[in-house]
Amino acid sequence: MLMAVIVLARTRNLFAVIVLSGIYSFLMATLLVALDAVDVAMTEAAVGAGVSTVLLLGALRLCRSEEAKPAHRPWLPLALSLATAALLIYGALGLPDFADPEAPIHRHVAPRYLENEIDVPNVVTAVLASFRGYDTLGETTVVFTAGAGIIALLRRRKSKRGGDEK
Amino acid sequence: MIGHFSHVVTVLLMVAGLYVVMARGNLIKKLVGLSVFQTSVYLLYIAPGKLIGGTAPILAPQYTLYSNPLPHVLILTAIVVGVATLALGLAIAVRIKETYGTIEEDEIIAADNAVQDAEDARS
Amino acid sequence: MKNDLVLRVVGKLLIPFILLFAVYVQFHGDFGPGGGFQAGTIFAAGIVFHALIFGLERARKVVPDALVEAMLAAGVLLYAGVGVAGLLLGGNFLDYFVLDADPIHGQHRGIFWVEAGVAVTVCGVMLKIFYMFASRGDGSGGGA
């Protein structure tokens, strides 16, 4: 996975980049399965590897497929990302150990979900649609927003946009 | 330390993505980096939800120990949000390509500055 | 690629199954992995295949633009509608217990419609985006 990402960061042929990101998503999906997150894995496979790849390729067809050489050496971004990394590690090391059953997330809220009081075996679906149904409504709205937004942006226009395209 | 291996991986992925976003000038490349950045956050949530010997949170009589479903739910939402953002970003990138004729940030900035100068000249 | 015989045949055979699988994922969501979002995506993927193999125009005939745009909105409305139904039946917003005399059954009913809403919107959006990108450029086949 790391390999995929690092190569991805290096290569400048966008087509390769997109394919790599697809691969990356697949790996991510398998990893998620290993972590018992089957629903997430399924979605990630469908979305990350499927939809976004198609989207990217579609967009690429409309654009140039070679990335230009970066003009300047990007020290600042590097520094910023490293700072972020440091902060993340700093925080992460304080987290409960991996798969520690005593971790708060296992003690506090989740147990009730697993009691299956509304008799829906797939707890994820239960939580998604019922307990936190409002989040999902928001999620759907986000999708809707994106869709409508893209219509607004890409719909062919009879009247040309303001004459700034000199 | 070994207990946090997953976190370390997560961090590296995230930072790689973040770096691509900030360092690269190509609009589409940026977006790829952005999605990598977001995707890697998923691990941060999911990994701690795993329990050794636990199974996917789909209840069945033969299992007793389940991994934590809540992070899964959150990440499902997050994935969807991510792809929505990606799609929108691509749409904008395409329009930029059409109006500017390029998807390289530097060239776009250059074009804008040209217009800006023209304005200043007029004023 | 429109007139590649093998593809056409395989497509003809495959697409119904894809759609069927989508429906399965949709309704089996309560018991196995899957749910509205995945179903919507897969369903859209089926149509996209159809478009890739038989051309955008025929796909547009099967699923016209207007319908797609309607789907976008309909899904959200359906979802929110369930919520409002909860309100009208005297519960809180998105309260499924009141959707049926038996609260548990009410929950199931609520989840069912909600998932349906998600699927519709997602499918609509996927298709719309695909159409958009495809019909841009030279108008022939889509992204992949």
Place this chain on the structure above:
Amino acid sequence: MSIAAHLPALQVVLPLLSAPLAVLLRHGGLAFAIVTAGAWAAFAAAVGLWLQAGELGVVSYHIGSWAPPWGIEYRVDRLASFVLLLVSGTAAVVLPYSRASIEREIPREQHYLYYAMFGLCLAGLLGITITGDAFNIFVFLEISSLSTYVLIALGRDRRALAASYRYLIMGTIGATFIVIGIGFLYLMTGTLNLADMAERLRAVESSRPALAALAFLTVGISLKLALFPLHQWLPNAYTHAPSAVTAFLAATATKVSVYVLIRFWFSVFGETLVFHNLPLPQIMLLLSLAAMFAASFIAIFQDNLKRLFAYSSVGQIGYITLGLHFDSVAGLTASIVHLFNHGVTKAAIFLLIGGIVAASAATTAQGAVSPRLTFDRLAGLAKRMPLTCFGIVVAGLSLIGVPGTAGFISKWTLIVAALEKEQYWLVGAILLSSLLAVAYVWRFVEVAYFKPAPKASGRQEAPPGLLIPAWLLVLATIWFGLDTSFTIGTAAEAAQQLVRVGK
């Protein structure tokens, strides 16, 4: 069902419903009617909630009847009700304005989508404000953000696209940072409900993840609220977006982000963590000062009117964040008051500027080069558009903080807060920076009033459809400058509530 009991849900759902309906109808006029209705309904709901929160202190609403922390809770305290009023009120004024404004700025067949996006943006902002659930904040943040990107990209200048893209990148990074922060908090507390989280956080206070979470949230939110130097997305976005959009965003988007920051700092982490374990207040102080001076200074040298006021916004945000760092009721009050006053003032200014755009678009051939408001084109404008210019001057005085305008009240409360902490030099800094405001406002005054117009052009005021909403807000800035029982009253109550919770 009794409406009153369900106001919290209706507050968000009504505008949210209006958007898909607008898309379904595919007709500009109907879309306008529906979304406007939604916004006004939201405003009514906000008023109702403000009253309820006044009586009860906190209004809590369990969505799906699932008790928190298992379900999602809607939670309206004094501050939330105040911000809700600001957001929905601005929307209620800006939407009627849009009708006349976008005629000239957006192609006809796009209108219904514009309204849909507007409705979504409104719903998103309201959702962020009202929710009591950490992850829910993120979801609605994304709703508002995505719709905002689209709204900006609808600007007719192609640079609107570049601006929108840049905002998308920076905004998403910010959002992801917020998700990381929330993730840390969740992993430490096992809950997503803010109130619950606050309690359980006490146990693990000043554990490393908690600190990291604080850092990530602060950075992420600062990106959204354009805290100097994370403001690069703002000037271009404000400059090239359609006028109505600029006005709405300037009044609400950044303000809601400030609200989220306050929420996390005071309601979740609490003072001890924020103000004593980390040098956060000092950093905030430095950045605020930087914003107050640098941004205002840049503003003076802008040649484009919209851009000038965009930078002024960055500067004014500095005042708001400055009030936060005091860690006192007085300081918090000042922030909240300025958050409101500046929202109203800036909305007024950008609406009036939109009027100028419209008027000059009418003179240049329809659909020709979108009029750029460079100063050379504004010479002698006061003759052509007296009402518009006078409005801008009044609002500008409010930015300066001249007594009799809302801005003066903000400044007064801010200075009182500084005196209370005996930071006299800070008083000087605040006043000095307001002199910079004098400078950039007066650039406009001189050009508009005392420069001869290029050609003897007759009087051509902006259409009433644009003037009336704008002047409503101008009058509001004067009103809130004279009668402060509402603004200061609410803000003080809110501040006390927050500080008490934080303790």
Place this chain on the structure above:
Amino acid sequence: MSALQLAFVIPLLGAFGIALADRQPNLRESVTLVTAVLLFGTVLQLLDPVLAGERPELTLFELLPGLSIAFKVEPLGMLFGLIASGLWIVNSVYSIGYMRGNKEQHQTRFYVCFALSLVSALAIAFAGNLLTLFLFYEVLTLMTYPLVTHAGTDKARAGGRTYLAILMGTSILFLLPAVIYVWHVAGTTDFTAGGILPDDMEGGAVSVLLALFMFGIGKAALMPFHRWLPAAMVAPTPVSALLHAVAVVKAGVFSVVKIVVYVFGLDILAGVTDWLVALSGFTIVAASIVALSADNLKRRLAYSTVSQLSYVILAAALLAPLSIIGAALHIATHAFAKITLFFTAGAIYTAAHKTEVSQLNGIGRRMPWTMAAFTIGALSLIGIPPAAGFVSKWFILGSAAEGGHYLAVAVLVGSTLLNAAYFLPIVHAAFFKPLSAEDAHHPHGEAPWPMLLALLTTAAGTLALFFFSAPLLRLVQPLVSA
């Protein structure tokens, strides 16, 4: 409706009427005059109650918790109110002559802003607390700004910029924090006889506060913040008259006296005002010297104003009952004298198009009335009987000598000589020097009659104040006896 309310409503309506009468000059100017007369009448109505010891009050609304926009008429404010509203009548008459005589542009804007400036001047005069004072102090600045930049030329804009920069800058940087600080420590900003500051306030804080106020009130033109006055000379002469005599600078020194008396109180200031005495003394002398070297008549008058204003500040800083009375009186006497001088300057400009002192040889023969008025004004400023200036100067000088402030005494004497040195030569040249050659060829008489009428009236007033100063004294007596 009470007289106090009317005092604000009338000029507001007036301004509105003027704006409406944009197209018909005659109607417009008559509206102005009627408003001015009515206003003066209303203010006069307030006089008797105030003399009788009443303090009419009016509270509009609460601006901040515990802080309201409120008005309260007391002797000092009454005095200022009378001067402003009274001189407005004369000034309007004069303006009509001037603006028409010189065919100025934007006359409507001119008259509207003028009326509004009067409103804010009265509001300052009757302000019941610091906040109200500050509010209308700023409004006055904003209302006079268009008048200063009236011409719209680059020079005018530059002048206006200086005007605005100094007045706004000082008020925002020093006055505002001072006001807020007073509120912070005293919990109120209402003007009350004897001061409102807590007695236990230590000297350091008091002197800092005093400094903030004295420099914050830029309209009092205490050096080094005097530059705006000469800069504002680009304005038309009636505006200069307004700035120097009627509203602006008077608002400045009025605020100084008011704050010294009603916010600090003479007791708490004891011992911390020496630097102020010195600074105002320096301003007096320095400004007089600059005036001496100035050839442009208006510029000379401007610097004379700067020095005269510091008389008032000096008097206030002396903290003796007599000096306070002297300060109050000097506001009035200087107003009359200075407006007369500006009127004459404008008259000379309108009739003979002369602006420099060196061009005035023999002009007294062409414009005898004008120059006579000029002489009276000059005498008053120098402080020679039978002109009113003598009275106020006498009080100040007396209290200075009594209090043993020999520095102050020296300053007063020296400045008197300087005043004489820069005014008397003009008078001498005007009456006794021969006309210069080219002047002989363009004959011109007096200025238009409205201007002449106005300047003669004020000159007469200058004399009257000397002979009938008793009522004035009765009015300002309570300032110190309270």
